[in-house]
Amino acid sequence: MPPDANATFAPGDRVRIVDLGKPGHVRTPMYVRDKVGIIDRYCGRFENPEERAYGRIGRTRIPLYRVRLRQRDLWPDYAGAESDTLVLEIYDHWLRPA
Amino acid sequence: MAERLITDIGGLPAGEVPRQEAPPLFWQKHMLALFNVLWSKGVINLDEYRRTMEEMAPDAYNKSTFYGRRLDGMISLLVEKGLIDRADLAARTDAILRKGTRDHAA
Amino acid sequence: MSADHSDHDHHHDHDHAHQHASGGKHPPHPIREDDDVELTPGEAKFLALKGLLIEKGLLTADEIRRRHEINDRGTPHQGARMVAKAWLDPAFKARMLHDGKAAARELGIEVTEADLMVIENTPQRHNLIVCTLCSCYPRSLLGEPPAWYVSKAYRSRAVREPRQVLREFGLAVPETVEVQVHDSNADLRYIVLPLRPAGTEGMSEEALAALVSRDCLVGAALPGKPASA
Numbered sequence: 001m002p003p004d005a006n007a008t009f010a011p012g013d014r015v016r017i018v019d020l021g022k023p024g025h026v027r028t029p030m031y032v033r034d035k036v037g038i039i040d041r042y043c044g045r046f047e048n049p050e051e052r053a054y055g056r057i058g059r060t061r062i063p064l065y066r067v068r069l070r071q072r073d074l075w076p077d078y079a080g081a082e083s084d085t086l087v088l089e090i091y092d093h094w095l096r097p098a
Numbered sequence: 099m100a101e102r103l104i105t106d107i108g109g110l111p112a113g114e115v116p117r118q119e120a121p122p123l124f125w126q127k128h129m130l131a132l133f134n135v136l137w138s139k140g141v142i143n144l145d146e147y148r149r150t151m152e153e154m155a156p157d158a159y160n161k162s163t164f165y166g167r168r169l170d171g172m173i174s175l176l177v178e179k180g181l182i183d184r185a186d187l188a189a190r191t192d193a194i195l196r197k198g199t200r201d202h203a204a
Numbered sequence: 205m206s207a208d209h210s211d212h213d214h215h216h217d218h219d220h221a222h223q224h225a226s227g228g229k230h231p232p233h234p235i236r237e238d239d240d241v242e243l244t245p246g247e248a249k250f251l252a253l254k255g256l257l258i259e260k261g262l263l264t265a266d267e268i269r270r271r272h273e274i275n276d277r278g279t280p281h282q283g284a285r286m287v288a289k290a291w292l293d294p295a296f297k298a299r300m301l302h303d304g305k306a307a308a309r310e311l312g313i314e315v316t317e318a319d320l321m322v323i324e325n326t327p328q329r330h331n332l333i334v335c336t337l338c339s340c341y342p343r344s345l346l347g348e349p350p351a352w353y354v355s356k357a358y359r360s361r362a363v364r365e366p367r368q369v370l371r372e373f374g375l376a377v378p379e380t381v382e383v384q385v386h387d388s389n390a391d392l393r394y395i396v397l398p399l400r401p402a403g404t405e406g407m408s409e410e411a412l413a414a415l416v417s418r419d420c421l422v423g424a425a426l427p428g429k430p431a432s433a
Binding site: 087 | 380
């Protein structure tokens with residue numbers, strides 16, 4: 001899916017998944033916070049679960065991306081192959097250029 | 099830094115993956131269907147549902163089963179929305195347990 | 205907000221196929237597998253909740269029953285059919301990798317999650333699916349996930365030590381092959397397109413589908429070998 005004019009990042013961009021320190025319902029797991037990866041794909045725009053979880057539905061949709069990270073960057077003791085990776089979906093406001 | 103959600107367990111230490119098959123019982127599938135119907139009617143949404151399970155006390159979460167927390171999460175959410183009363187639900191539950199049979203008429 | 209059914213479905217990790225009944229009437233009281241099982245507090249609580257909600261007019265028993273039947277349409281065999289067709293038809297495979305939902309629809313399978321992404325295993329890369337935060341799984345396609353997939357041990361360890369977890373499943377991935385783990389933490393749902401096993405030339409689509417187990421579609425197993433003649 002081609003990125004639209006309002007998508008901040010494009011495939012191949014280096015990004016940092018920041019820790020927003022936001023309490024309550026979020027879908028950014030701790031294990032990827034403050035880690036650097038590459039945008040794998042732009043997934044489109046979706047309603048923000050951080051809003052929906054509190055009954056605030058029908059709000060503006062936000063960009064969602066698949067971000068690819070190296071396992072050796074996630075775990076100091078990673079025992080698998082150097083080439084091993086992990087991909088997950090991160091909403092736009094959790095990402096900064098890296 | 100915010101506290102880790104109880105459901106946010108990626109990367110935490112754990113033991114062997116349990117491999118015993120446990121296909122859902124009829125009532126468990128019926129519960130999932132009930133959730134689907136409530137959602138399709140706009141009574142609750144999936145994100146709220148996940149949130150109520152995240153709000154369980156850590157001790158309760160650790161002891162919970164997959165379907166147990168789905169049931170308790172749904173109840174908490176419906177109570178939160180003022181749609182059901184916990185005391186009423188408890189009384190009905192006790193009555194059903196005392197009777198010991200399922201409602202086959204519904 | 206209007207009760208727009210399709211809009212709700214797009215964020216659903218419990219939603220299931222909206223297919224018509226395959227034919228044949230249902231008896232008035234469907235047989236319940238656990239009728240011989242003693243009533244547990246959990247089930248009693250559920251029955252109490254159901255009765256309470258019906259009494260309050262929030263839903264009907266019939267609506268629950270109909271939805272239960274729709275949910276039962278999801279089975280691993282539907283995923284296996286997609287894989288088998290992809291193995292035999294490169295154009296279908298390309299369409300499937302581009303848009304999993306549309307490809308499923310070609311086979312008469314209605315996937316109701318927001319998106320279905322099919323991830324291809326290659327000789328260079330083996331894929332593994334997990335949902336660390338809860339239990340996201342393409343239920344409208346495959347039905348309920350296995351107990352191991354929703355276990356805390358799998359959710360914790362699949363992202364951190366996937367090769368050890370795969371070894372527990374009897375699958376040793378060579379160091380020269382990359383293991384890519386997909387944490388299904390938001391709106392997309394995933395299945396793995398396994399590599400077609402050797403020695404399956406000339407097999408029918410149906411026979412190929414029979415080689416693809418539920419666990420293959422998550423990346424925890426490899427497709428079976430055909431039985432030797």
